[in-house]
Amino acid sequence: MLHSVTQDTICAVATPPGTGGIAIIRVSGPDAIPICDRLFIPGKIGEIGDCKGIRLTPLFAETKKPERQRKKLADYNSNKVIYGFIQCDGTLLDEVLVTVFRSPHSFTGEDTVEINCHGSIYIQQQIIRLLIENGARQAQPGEFTQRAFLNGKMDLSRAEAVADLIASTSAGMHKLAINQMRGGFSDELTQLRMQLLDFTSLIELELDFAEEEVEFADRTQLLTLAESIRRKVACLTESFSVGNAIKNGIPVAIIGKPNTGKSTLLNALLNEERAIVSDIPGTTRDTIEETLTIGGQLFRFIDTAGIRQHTNDRIEALGIQRTFEKAEKASIILYLFDLTVENDIDDLIATSRWLQKFQKPFLIIGTKNDIARRTPTQISGNVLPIHISCKDPADIERIKSIIPGFIQFPSCEANDVIVTNIRHYEALCKALSAITCVIEGLQNNLSGDFLSQDIRECTHFLGEITGEITTDDILGNIFSKFCIGK
Numbered sequence: 001m002l003h004s005v006t007q008d009t010i011c012a013v014a015t016p017p018g019t020g021g022i023a024i025i026r027v028s029g030p031d032a033i034p035i036c037d038r039l040f041i042p043g044k045i046g047e048i049g050d051c052k053g054i055r056l057t058p059l060f061a062e063t064k065k066p067e068r069q070r071k072k073l074a075d076y077n078s079n080k081v082i083y084g085f086i087q088c089d090g091t092l093l094d095e096v097l098v099t100v101f102r103s104p105h106s107f108t109g110e111d112t113v114e115i116n117c118h119g120s121i122y123i124q125q126q127i128i129r130l131l132i133e134n135g136a137r138q139a140q141p142g143e144f145t146q147r148a149f150l151n152g153k154m155d156l157s158r159a160e161a162v163a164d165l166i167a168s169t170s171a172g173m174h175k176l177a178i179n180q181m182r183g184g185f186s187d188e189l190t191q192l193r194m195q196l197l198d199f200t201s202l203i204e205l206e207l208d209f210a211e212e213e214v215e216f217a218d219r220t221q222l223l224t225l226a227e228s229i230r231r232k233v234a235c236l237t238e239s240f241s242v243g244n245a246i247k248n249g250i251p252v253a254i255i256g257k258p259n260t261g262k263s264t265l266l267n268a269l270l271n272e273e274r275a276i277v278s279d280i281p282g283t284t285r286d287t288i289e290e291t292l293t294i295g296g297q298l299f300r301f302i303d304t305a306g307i308r309q310h311t312n313d314r315i316e317a318l319g320i321q322r323t324f325e326k327a328e329k330a331s332i333i334l335y336l337f338d339l340t341v342e343n344d345i346d347d348l349i350a351t352s353r354w355l356q357k358f359q360k361p362f363l364i365i366g367t368k369n370d371i372a373r374r375t376p377t378q379i380s381g382n383v384l385p386i387h388i389s390c391k392d393p394a395d396i397e398r399i400k401s402i403i404p405g406f407i408q409f410p411s412c413e414a415n416d417v418i419v420t421n422i423r424h425y426e427a428l429c430k431a432l433s434a435i436t437c438v439i440e441g442l443q444n445n446l447s448g449d450f451l452s453q454d455i456r457e458c459t460h461f462l463g464e465i466t467g468e469i470t471t472d473d474i475l476g477n478i479f480s481k482f483c484i485g486k
Contacts, residue, residue, distance in 0.1 A: 009035060010147075011131040012139035012484050013124050020119035025127055027136060028112040028144055033100060035134045036113045037073045039127070040098055042084040073113070078102040086117065086127060094123050108144055109151030141484050149467060155186050156467025160421055164247070166483065171296030172246040176420050185417050185424075186466050188236075192229050193462045199225065200455045222451075223442045229458075230435045236419050237428045243420035245331060249291045249300030250407055253326045256336035258306030261367035261390055265336065266290065266303040268390045269399070287322055295404045302326050332406045333362040334399075339372035339387060352380035361406035365399070427461045434458035 009029025015022070027036055076082055078100055086093045097116040106112040117123050132138065142163070149159045161180035168174040179185075199222050245251070254262045267273055270290055288303040304323035327333055335355055337348065348364070355362040363386070366374065370389035378384050386402075388395035419425055434457040441451050 009136045010139035010143055011128060011136040012144070013128065014114070014144075015119075018119075019121055023117055023119045023124050025115040025117065025124065025131070026112065026139075026144060027115070027131060028106070028108045028110045028139075028147065029136070030111060031135055032111045032113045033073050035131060035136050036098065036115065038134050039086050039088075039130050040073060040082075040084050040096070040115075041087060042071050042073075042082055044083065073098065073100055076100055078105065086115070086130070088126055088130060093126055094118055094120075104151070104153075107153065108147040109153045110147060139484060157186050157189075157421075157424065157465055159467075160423075164420065170246075170293045170298040173298060176243060176246060176418055179418075180420075185419075188232070188417055189462050189466055192232060193459050193466075195225055196229065196455050196459045196462075200452055200459065219442055223439065226435055226438045226442065230432065230439060233428055233432045233435060236417060237425065237432055239417070240419040240425040240428075243418040244422075244425075246298070246418075247420040249298040250332065251300045251302060251326070251330040252332045252334060252403065253302045253304060253323075253330035254334045254336065255304050255307060255323055255327055257338070260306065260336040260338045262306065262336055263288075263303050264390045265334070265365075265367065265396075265399075266301055268396045269301060287326055294400050297404060297407070299403065302330065327358060331360060332403060333358060333360060335362060335364045336367050337364070337385075338368055339366040339374050340368050348385070349380045352383045363399075363402060363406075369395075424465050427464045431458045431461035434461065 007030060009027065009031040011025065011027045014024045014026040073082070080100065082098045082100070084096060084098060086096050094117045099114045099116075101107070101112040101114070103109060103111050115127060117127060128138070145154075145159050145162050148154050149156055154162075157180060161177050164173065164180070165177035168177050254265060256262055266288065269292055287305070289300055291298055291300050293299070304326055307323055333355060335351060337351075352364065355364075364379070364383060366372075366376070366385050366387040367390060369387040370391055372387075374387055376385050376387050386398070388399065390396065419428065434454050437454040438451060438458065441454060
């Protein structure tokens with residue numbers, strides 16, 4: 001895709017692929033209205049068109065109405081829904097509803113037409129074919145949103161929020177995407193960037209009067225501003241760990257010795273046979289990850305290889321190593337032990353102390369209590385394991401009710417700014433490094449030309465997030481991840 005506003009007209013099915021009750025076909029570009037006019041015949045509900053341009057026949061009438069002048073789409077008011085028919089090779093293809101949006105008051109900022117047709121795949125394909133034959137072309141993934149960005153309808157971070165909103169599968173993901181689309185993140189970055197640009201211009205003005213040794217920029221004021229910006233950028237950078245967890249699922253590692261029911265618990269939580277269950281120790285060799293929404297929040301459950309000290313199987317040993325790695329990275333740990341095995345209380349106490357070293361919430365779960373019928377006892381400090389049977393739906397629901405309490409979710413109010421995008425995070429890290437160099441330069445009384453360079457680097461990376469500074473490669477990579485029709 002080129003980093004410029006193209007002059008051609010694009011079309012695509014905007015609804016999910018497949019057969020449904022209704023499908024929406026979106027057309028955008030300078031010729032969107034004339035192209036659709038060649039296919040569309042306006043009518044009245046209850047009429048069937050002969051699709052020869054003007055005459056319409058009542059559905060149950062014995063006589064034809066007199067011919068009337070056909071009204072064009074260009075003659076209708078913007079944002080008006082128009083009932084009519086799509087003709088194909090002189091014959092009726094479908095009854096449709098057409099909506100016209102005129103530039104600049106549309107999603108893309110261009111003239112846009114949306115055709116609501118019946119969801120038949122054949123009808124969708126035929127309408128797309130007719131649009132292409134009449135001068136449109138098939139849209140690329142994300143091209144409608146890209147045009148909205150290039151036409152100034154939204155900045156780049158808001159455009160990326162559109163993709164996040166489409167992909168949201170939990171209340172937490174939805175709130176973060178909506179907040180970003182509202183522009184709080186963009187507004188804050190734009191304000192920071194403008195403050196830096198103002199100081200850059202003053203410092204560079206000093207360079208023009210270097211011989212006169214004139215100082216236009218107050219170094220003390222610039223240091224105060226730079227420190228304020230560093231705090232804000234650092235705060236945004238640190239929020240990524242929370243935002244990324246909400247977006248991709250808060251990781252929950254299921255660990256324990258072999259045959260303690262880790263895979264069985266995963267299957268019970270998901271209510272499907274996702275992991276292979278066997279009484280043979282070491283069945284799970286690698287991690288298995290699946291997501292589940294609990295209380296509006298997405299969690300990513302990780303089934304791991306059973307932990308044991310000695311194994312002659314190199315593959316199992318690698319799986320055990322990954323178990324420890326996943327435990328390190330997880331936000332919550334579920335440690336399982338088998339109630340049917342006579343566990344030494346000292347072993348569980350040692351396990352409890354070992355889990356506490358991870359400095360993250362953990363829950364010790366005794367499994368197979370449908371056989372053992374044991375009562376939970378306190379094992380270390382205030383650690384009280386819970387006893388369950390993975391065959392009992394009530395016990396599984398109890399686990400689900402406990403897990404969300406381990407995480408302090410952000411409120412995600414209208415003014416909250418939480419970073420969820422890896423591209424934004426990387427740019428913020430670079431901006432943080434640059435503004436730190438500015439502070440160090442001011443403290444060491446560096447000359448204006450060095451300060452100006454560091455400030456420009458910081459503004460550059462902040463501008464990359466909102467799209468004020470970008471490249472065709474970045475745009476192509478971002479919008480290629482969108483679905484076609486959006």
